[in-house]
Amino acid sequence: MTPGPRRQSSATWLLLAYLALVVYASLYPFAPWRWPPGLELDGLLVLPWPRFFGPFDVQANLIGYLPLGLLAFAAALRSGRGLRFALLLGLLPWPLLSLLMETLQFFLPGRVPSRSDWLLNSVGAWLGLLLGLLLNRFGGLQRWHDLREYWFQPNSAAALALLALWPLGLLFPTPVPLGVGQWLPRLQEVALAALDGTPWTLMWVDAEAPPQRPLPPGLEAIAIALGLLAPVLLALSVARPGLRRLALVAGALLLGLLGTTLSTALNFGPQHAWAWVTPASWPGLAVGALLASVATPLPRRVSAALGLVALSALIALVTQAPADPYMAQSLQAWEQGRFINLYGLARWIGWVWPFAALAWLLALIGRRTV
Structure with a gap:
């Protein structure tokens, strides 16, 4: 070259x-x-x-x-x-x-x-x-x-890099399938560690607070749909027009399925690779794929604006979702094994990815020419 x-x-x-x-x-x-x-x-x-x-x-x-x-x-x-x-x-x-x-x-x-x-x-x-x-x-x-x-359109390098990193963020177990961006529990842990031994700790800890309940099946399906729709809208904001956009939807769906299945297999064993499939999973994936397909003819700026909405709603939903009750035992195996670095990297990508995508979409919308 x-x-x-x-x-x-x-x-x-x-x-x-x-x-x-x-x-x-x-x-x-x-x-x-x-x-x-x-x-x-x-x-x-x-x-x-x-x-x-x-x-x-x-x-x-x-x-x-x-x-x-x-x-x-x-x-x-x-x-x-x-x-x-x-x-x-x-x-x-x-x-x-x-x-x-x-x-x-x-x-x-x-x-x-x-x-x-x-x-x-x-x-x-x-x-x-x-x-x-x-x-x-x-x-x-x-x-x-x-x-x-x-x-893809010109000046789409950062978006393509984000799209390449998205499946890696799925390797760390998410609270719901495709539900990246659950940063609040980690922020609370950091705050509690920083305030340990001070009266300010009482502001963060409520001993009588009820435990978090799982998201209702309807909200879980919506979160899964948004988890698929958000990266697709990011891809559509840089994709060239035409039927080729439908291939991007199919590719995102395939990567989401593979990433979630691999994550489950790594954490719970190959025999449980499809344990993430629940009564809410397939409807959520179907709705996400349908909405993504409907969005394929939209202009770039409109796709970017809808991507901001989808990402914001996804972050809000996964923040309310509790961690998997079986995750603590699984994470101990990660932390004591050879793949601790992969575990930590995937976790950080899953936390940061939605916010990096939000920043890029905001920058795209703010350009004079798109």
């Missing part, structure tokens, strides 16, 4: 999002920070070799940094920066980033810095760069560019 004029690339936004996820995964749980006992200052300059080293460590560290090299190369090239800059961006920053993350792990008792992790991270990023070179050599990046131009 030859250099061209500077333009916005969805790979840039995906790179920034993935970079944030890598930092999160590397430094989780972010506490307690302390100077490692018995370690001299010059000891920070040399990463130790690990005592234990298994196949999972090789795969996780190698694959974890591969998207960084690939996305950096694609973002630079598709933004019109040229092949030389794309090669430098794919080669240089990621070994330095890995070295920084491994060094910071000295200060987190729950993390173990490792020279092998740094080497594998670096090789993984370079393999991603090599994959990008191969894709570019055989026209893969140009085909993606042509495909994006066929399906």
